[in-house]
Amino acid sequence: MNPLKKLMSCCRPYDKEEISVDLLKNGGELLEELIASFNGRHRIPIVSISAKELIRATNDFAKCVHISENGYIFKGCLGQRPILVKKFREEPISPRKLNGAINDIVITSQISHLKNVLKLIGCCLEFKYPAMVYEDAGYELLTDLLYNPNSDNFFPWRSRLKVAQDIAYVVAYLHAAFPRPVIYKELRTDKVIVDQFGVTKLFDFSNSIMLPPGEFQVKDLLLGQCDSMDPEYAKTKIVNQKTDVYSMGLFLLNLLAGQQSIWPHPVEIVHTKKRDTDCFGMDQVKHYVDQKITEGGGNEAEMQLQDFLDLALRCIEEKGEDRPDIITVAKELRKIEKSC
Helix, strand or coil: CCHHHHHHCCCCCCCHHHCCHHHHHHHHHHHHHHHHHHCCCCCCCCEECCHHHHHHHCCCCCCEEEECCCEEEEEEEECCEEEEEEEECCCCCCHHHHHHHHHHHHHHHHHCCCCCECCEEEEECCCCCCEEEEECCCEEEHHHHHHCCCCCCCCCHHHHHHHHHHHHHHHHHHHHCCCCCEECCCCCHHHEEEECCCCEEECCCCCCEECCCCCCEEECCCCCCHHHCCHHHHHHCEEEHHHHHHHHHHHHHHHHHCCCCCCCCCHHHHHHHHHHHCCCCHHHHHHHCCHHHHCCCCHHHHHHHHHHHHHHHHHCCCCHHHCCCHHHHHHHHHHHHHCC
């Protein structure tokens, strides 16, 4: 069977006049990326959904619940199933943005079985950029849980620690599960959701990159904010697994601080203080930690905070060789969680 027909065989038949230029272009790009990334050995588990179905399911994209630099997320209902639809911004057209959209579908489709990844139901290839359709189990962005000053909800320490463990596990899976490791690249709180059952979900792999066969690093375009970028990546444009470890360190600091503006600006100051004193006392830790976390905490909780901050700072060492690998980070987070 023709590969493109095989890709589309999981969806309803198309009349010839219905097969748009966008469908053919996006379908071909998707197929090429799947074959290149996974050597053609992976089953293609992507259900194709028509533009008409998505427009009907979202009431013509009426309810937008999140806006990012890449596009929009809309709520809808496909049949009786609640869904989220990620629709990339359509203007201006750029090859990088199309590659990012295809990249997102390809990687998400291969890890969508993981509990801590937002579950991909399918995609629509009939728009200028492919749209992605996710399962909607009711959710709130981690950004809102941590930073929303108008929210009365307090995101407790144990929940933050669980989020850290879950995200570290997903990144470790990306690094170790495939013949060509996947580097997530831009780990941020606005790319993590917590569903109505308290389960952490990572999404948006549009800027992720798969390392070339047999290589441990690759040169890539600089993406992201300079003040939150791995200094080695910023200097060399080289991406490797330690790039994700640096992002993970900043992510841990944001979980601790509960205020987006605190990190990463004082990173160098924090490192200087740590070098001068060898370790942080609790009084110093409290200076960087969301005060709500420390209220009513005992000695065990204080030890967890100290260990957590120490791990985060090791992750953001200036030289990649001085940082732990992500599997070590995941194991240490689990150890911290068990210590209380």
